[in-house]
Amino acid sequence: MLHDEGLNNVNTVDSALPASLTSAPPSAAMRFDVAEIPFSRRGSWLNLSPVVGLHAREPQVHLVSHTTAMTAVLSLVPTEGGTPADTAVEATPACLRWRSAGDVVEAAFETTSTIRVRGRGLGIALRATDRPLTSFAGTYFVEDFAASAWVFTCYETGRRYRLTVLRGTAVATGTESLGTAVRELTVSGAAGSAPGEWEVALEELRTGRRAYVPEISFDEVVEGAAREFDEYAEAVAGWRTPATPAAALAAYVLWSATVEPAGFVGREAVLMSKHWMDSVWSWDHCFNAVALAPGLPDLALDQFLLPFDHQDEAGALPDSVTHSRVLHNFVKPPIHGWALRQLRARSARDLTTAELELCYDRLARWSMFWLDHRVAPGRTLPAYQHGNDSGWDNSTAFDDDRVVESADLAAFLAIQLDVLADLAGEIDRPAEAARWSATAVQLRAAMLAQLWDGRRFRTFAPLSGRHGVSDSLLSAMPIAGGALPAPVVEALVQQVEALLTEYGPATEPPWSASYQPDGYWRGPIWAPSTLLIEDGLRRCGHAELADEVSARFRRLCERSGFAENFDAMTGEGLRDRAYTWTAATYLVLAGDYVRRAGSPS
Secondary structure, rough: OOOHOOOOOEOOOOOOOHHOOOOOOOHHOOOOOOOOEEEOOOOOEEEEEEEEEEOEEEEEEEEEEOOOOOEEEEEEEEEOOOEOOOOEEOOOOOOOOEEOEEEEEEEEEEEOEEEEEEEEOOOOEEEOOOOEEEEEEEEEEEOOOOOEEEEEOOOOOEEEEEEEEOOOOOOOOOOOOOEEOOOOOEEOOOOOOOOOOEEEEEEEOOOOOOOOOOOOOOHHHHHHHHHHHHHHHHHOOOOOOOOOOOOHHHHHHHHHHEEOOOOOOOOEEEOOOOOOOOEOOOOHHHHHHHHHHOOOOOHHHHHHHHHHHHHHOOOOOOOOOEEEEEEEOOOOOOOOOHOOOOOHOOOOOOOOHHHHHHHHHHHHHHHHHHHHHHOOOOOOOOOOOHHHHHHOOHHHHHHOOOOEEEEHHHHHHHHHHHHHHHHHHHHOOOOHHHHHHHHHHHHHHHHHHEEOOOOEOOOEEOOOOOOOOOOOOHHHHHHHHHHOOHHHHHHHHHHHHHHEEEEEEEOOOOOOOOOOOOOOOOOOHHHHHHHHHHHHHOOOOHHHHHHHHHHHHHHHHHOOOOOOEOOOOOOEEEEOOOHHHHHHHHHHHHHHHHHHHHHOO
């Protein structure tokens, strides 16, 4: 597993006091482990990290691109006397540093496609990642005589990476070489220049570009990036207090995972991660939208609408979107009505009439997809065709049958129909509002009549005719849907309580034979299920339990960071370690906690 692998010669520096506990700006006070959270900047498709692929970590920090697919392009290795130096690595939102005694190498994003790197005492080797150079793979290294620079051309990303030496001396190795030859540029201080200072500009470009000429100093680059992040952190987490010590770091996870429009991504987008989970999945984006709504409402609306840009003729959303592909193999659960209601309640501005009509149209088509294309003949409730459709890919709810009618699906779709009814009323479509409301009532009635056994929600497989029972938290998710009879609510509350560990609601009971500590949806704690459960508990009058769920998850993030999911018994972060929906959920829960604490009621 990623979190068990050593860093070899990358020695990380422990995090300093969280920014929210000091008077300094977040960018000045925050330190983070670049092996856990990639170093990047809002808008860039690049990052610097030793994580180079699925659960793959290298000893050195790499330049990693997320165009076409996650690709480690170059390694950046500080050197001393021509050999790799033993350095400690530290990162702030604006600058990444390698240190050895009094010597240092520093890197900072000047723009979304340009990184400035400078050193004092130490040199640096920038080497093409070890892939054989063929006609269809690898990185070609050549001198760019037109720009007095050197260029690495990467087949996997379809981009060029130009190195312009601004100060110091450079030695190129392997230019025009093929096969497995080392392709590298080493940079160091000019002979006799104390204390051996140098600087280089690293640009990502498509074909050609005018020769690079620095317009601002390296220090000004760092200051500009810090100022940009500080403004962002104030917008999305200006409420932070000593009681929410991870808020500024959560803001950085979102800020640094944001990319500018490119390829199939037509809006500024928050990727799920700038590790290997570098896509936008069609329910993950909802949680980022909700977190951004109070401070950055335009960016929040873009997050909400992004998958709808690829809605198909049947009304279905894609499974995921990223730079170079849109997948329609599965869908994701219809939590978008819930998300839009949350976004609007939290947003710093009202939606315009045009935006309301756009959201209404997209949600209506998405809802009709489930009602027209996923209801079996003779049945009333829509069905998932695979666990992936639910977002709970390998949940035990899908062990016996893959095609199932599940109460969470009916509950989420009913919320969405409620929201559509409200929207239809706002845009003066009363007949449509009445139709959506009536369909929501029918869905909830069918869910209770067909899936509730008097004690718990079961699943039904329309192809096999079998009912199924699972201990998964998924069967308790209808509590997020509201409008349930009191006995049903009480039974669901007891189910949530039984699954509540020290760190939050486990997705499978730890005592179950199916429980796996790192079993994805068969045990670990996840942010989306936690937030939906917390909101549902609060709405159905169980505020005390909702407070406890919120507090435990916040403490979990403050202890273990913003991993994709967490071991339910130990709290250890699992899988991708810089996941934006986790950071977003922390921001939502922490912001709500601060607002409740400051409310006279």
